[in-house]
Amino acid sequence: MGLLELFITACVPVFNMLLVTGVGSFLASDFAGILGKEARKHLNSIVFYVFNPSLVSIYLAKTITMESFTKLWFMPVNILLIFIFGLIFGWIVIQVTRAPAKLRGLILGCCSAGNWGNIFLIVIPALCKEKGSPFGAPDVCQTYGLSYSSLSMAIGAVFLWTIVYNIVRATSKVTEGDGDAQSNQTKVSISGSATGTFSEENCSNSNDHTNESTLPLISKNMPPNKYKIPLSERARIFFSRISGTVDLKKLFAPSTIAVIVGFIIGGTPLIRNTIIGENAPLRVLQESAELIGGGAIPSVTLIMGGNLLNGVRGGASVPPSIILGVIVVRYILLPLLGTGLVKGAVRLGLIQPDPLYQFILLLQYAVPPAMNIGTIMQLFGVGESECSVIFVWLYALASVAVTVWSAFFMWTLST
Structure with a gap:
């Protein structure tokens, strides 16, 4: 199949995404007034807690077994490599552009964390339905494609809330105002200096664990040689430090729990035969x-369109060099690097010979940043408007970048 035909095939799912995104932006505009901020918030909660977990669990249960999971081990490794090289490229962007301190966490997050869930759930099913798709029968392609996409979304969420969340947390120290009644806005200062006043980190809506995590191991009231900390107390202090560093509530999101449920159903023949299949007694x-x-899929796309409208309206100013740097990393450097890494892994026999699986691994390098980066910036109260501006540019160019790279990846897989 020629490169031009593959390009046309790759255009269709991207245009589908753009049309639905445009509808979301229209519904969120002042003219329509249907998908306002509160409406998007409630719809996003339904997607987060109901729609996505249902989609993830059922498609994993239908296609993933313990035997097939051993063949998919390279996907978490692939996402980890994207994070590592994305952080390296992001650090280079910061050094070259001399980015302000409050944008460093945002730049690192945009360069390292991709949209490995929503984009795939939109693009892959539409791509499988195209006549020129090189991935076989449409129904089989869609089933396995959504399964791989669900796994990608779950793994990406784990890495996002462990790596990016803590990068933003480490690069920005958020302190509340000293009783200033005039403004309730947070003050942002860069952590990393050896001296400074103690500040309360507003990491999320959950409770902080700073008091327990900073307890001394030896009491000042007792001599060190006469006081021994019990093992249970050491374990409590250790886990309190872990909980203070990693937000377990974000780590075990509903989609992540759905992945576990899907693997349990798919990996247990008795449960699988009871629920999955046309003749299963509990097929309901x-x-x-x-x-x-x-x-x-439609709900997420509508929400994306409404959220991007904020970046158009926002009055924040972001240096063009920063926007250009993130664009180069996400749409040029990472896809080129990913092509070499994935092709090298295929030659070494590390990846199963499944064109659809290889395509998803390649496309993970060429997607725009994860939408949840905006949520993380909101949690810390830093760079929210700048995040919207960067997202507008990245997602506006995603229509071209994803189409071009999708066509190129399919061409490399068909040759």
């Missing part, structure tokens, strides 16, 4: 989960 559970999960 499968059909109900598919019905609920079907609302995830």
Whole structure:
């Protein structure tokens, strides 16, 4: 199949995404007034807690078994490599552009964390339905494609809330105003200096664990040689430090729990035969989960369109060099690097010979930043408007970049 035909095939799912995103932006505009801030918040909660978990769990249960999971081990490694090289490229962007301190965490997050969930859930099913798709029968392609995409989304969420979350947390120290009644806005200062006043980190809506994590191991009231900390107390202090560093509530998101449920169902033949299949006695559970999960893709796309409208309206100013640097990293450097890494892994026999699986691994390097980066910036109260501006440019160019790279990846897989 020629490169031009593959390019046309790759255009269709991207245009589908753009049209639905445009509808979301229109519904969020003042003219329509349907998908306002509160409406998007409630719809996003439904997607986060209901639609996405249903979609993830049922497609994993249908296609993933313990045997097949051993063949997919390279996907978490692939995402980890994207994070590592993205952080390296992001650090170079910071040094070259001399980015302000409050934008360093944002730049590192945009360069390292990609949209490995929503984009794939939109692009892959549409791509499988195209006549010129090199991935075989449309129904089989869609089933396995959504399964791989669900796994990608879950793994990406784990890395996002462990790596990017703590990068932003480490690069920005958020302190509340000293009783200033005039403004409730947070003050941002860069952490990393050896001296400074103690400040309360507003990491999330959950409780902080700073008091427990900074307890001394030896009491000042007792001599060190006469006081021994019990093992249970050491374990409590250790886990309190871990909980203070990693937000476990964000780490075990509903989609992540859904992945675990999907693996349990798919990996247990008795449970799988009871729920999955046309003749399964409890097939109504499968059909109900598919019905609920079907609302995830259109809802997420509408929300994306409404959120991007904020970047158009925002009055924040971001240096063009920073925007250009992130664009170069996400749409040029990472895809080129990913092509070499994935092709090298295929030659070494580390990746199973499945064109659809290889395509998803390649496309993970060429997607725009994760939308949840904006949520993380909001949690710390730093760089929110700048994040919207960067996202507008990155997602506006995603229509071209994703199309071009998708066509190129399919061409390399078909040759």
